[in-house]
Amino acid sequence: MTTFAPFPRPSGQPASAAAPAVEAFELSKHYGKADARVTALDGVSVSFEAGRFTAIMGPSGSGKSTLMHCLAGLDTPDAGRILLGGTEISALNDRQLTALRRERIGFVFQAFNLVPTLNAEQNITLPLALAGSTADPAWFDYVVGTLGLKDRLTHRPHELSGGQQQRVAVARALLTRPDVVFGDEPTGNLDSKAGGEVLAMLRRSSQELGQTIIMVTHDPVAASYADRVVLMSDGHLVGDLDNPTTGSVLTALGKLGA
Numbered sequence: 001m002t003t004f005a006p007f008p009r010p011s012g013q014p015a016s017a018a019a020p021a022v023e024a025f026e027l028s029k030h031y032g033k034a035d036a037r038v039t040a041l042d043g044v045s046v047s048f049e050a051g052r053f054t055a056i057m058g059p060s061g062s063g064k065s066t067l068m069h070c071l072a073g074l075d076t077p078d079a080g081r082i083l084l085g086g087t088e089i090s091a092l093n094d095r096q097l098t099a100l101r102r103e104r105i106g107f108v109f110q111a112f113n114l115v116p117t118l119n120a121e122q123n124i125t126l127p128l129a130l131a132g133s134t135a136d137p138a139w140f141d142y143v144v145g146t147l148g149l150k151d152r153l154t155h156r157p158h159e160l161s162g163g164q165q166q167r168v169a170v171a172r173a174l175l176t177r178p179d180v181v182f183g184d185e186p187t188g189n190l191d192s193k194a195g196g197e198v199l200a201m202l203r204r205s206s207q208e209l210g211q212t213i214i215m216v217t218h219d220p221v222a223a224s225y226a227d228r229v230v231l232m233s234d235g236h237l238v239g240d241l242d243n244p245t246t247g248s249v250l251t252a253l254g255k256l257g258a
Ligand SMILES: Nc1ncnc2c1ncn2[C@@H]1O[C@H](COP(=O)(O)OP(=O)(O)OP(=O)(O)O)[C@@H](O)[C@H]1O
Pocket: 031, 032, 038, 039, 040, 058, 059, 060, 061, 062, 063, 064, 065, 066, 067
C-alpha cells in the first residue's frame, strides 16, 4: 500500500494536543418511569485525548450507545457535563447542537448512509456543500488518497463494494476536519476483510491525520485496531485498556461476563 507523509496540520493544531477532544463529567441518563425505569448511564466520567482512536465496549445494554449519543449531542444526559473541544455541549440549545454536529463532529454508522443518486465525490463533499462551503482541494486529495478512493470518485454507491462504500463514509466524516469522528459499529455490515480495511483506515486517520475517533463495537478484533478500549457495564465505566489486543480485550470482557 502507498505510504503517505502526514498532512501538514493547520497552524495551532498540534499532532497530539494535551487538551482532551471530549470530556464527560458525572453523566447520568435514565429511560422510562417508575417500575420501567432503566439507568443507562450512572455517573460516567471519561476523557478522550485528541488524536487517539478509542473503542467503547461492554455487554449488551451496558450503556455504550447512550454514552456515544450523549457525547455526540444526539441525546441529552439527565445530569452531568460534556465538553467537546472545550465547548460545553450540555449548555447548547437544539439549533446550536445541530450546528455543532454539522461543523465539529463526523459520524460513521453501521449502515453507510450514502445518497444513492450521488457519486462518491458528491457524497464525500455533501456535508460541506450543505453548509455552503467547499473542500480544501489539497485536503480532499489527501483524504481520498489515504482511503484509496481516487479511482472510485465517479462511482455511485451501488457500483461500490460495501468496504468501499464505508470508506466513502469515512472520507465524508474526515473532510470537515471534525473535532471527533464517532463510529457506531462501523464494520458491522462488512465481511472481515473489508472490515479490516476500514478499521486500518480509521487507525491511519488517527495516526497520520491526527483525527480523534471514538467507536462503539462488540467486536474484539475491531477493538484491537484502537489505541485504547474503555469498558462499560451496567451504566458504569469499569475498565480501560491501552494498546489493546484481541486477546486482552477478550480477557477483559470475559471478566465482565460479556
Ligand atoms: N430509548 C430508550 N428507551 C428506553 N430504554 C432505553 C432506550 N435506549 C436505551 N435504553 C436502555 O438503556 C440501557 C442502555 O442501552 P444502550 O443502548 O446504551 O446499551 P448498549 O451497551 O449500547 O447496548 P447494545 O450493545 O445492545 O447496543 C439498556 O437497558 C436499554 O434497554
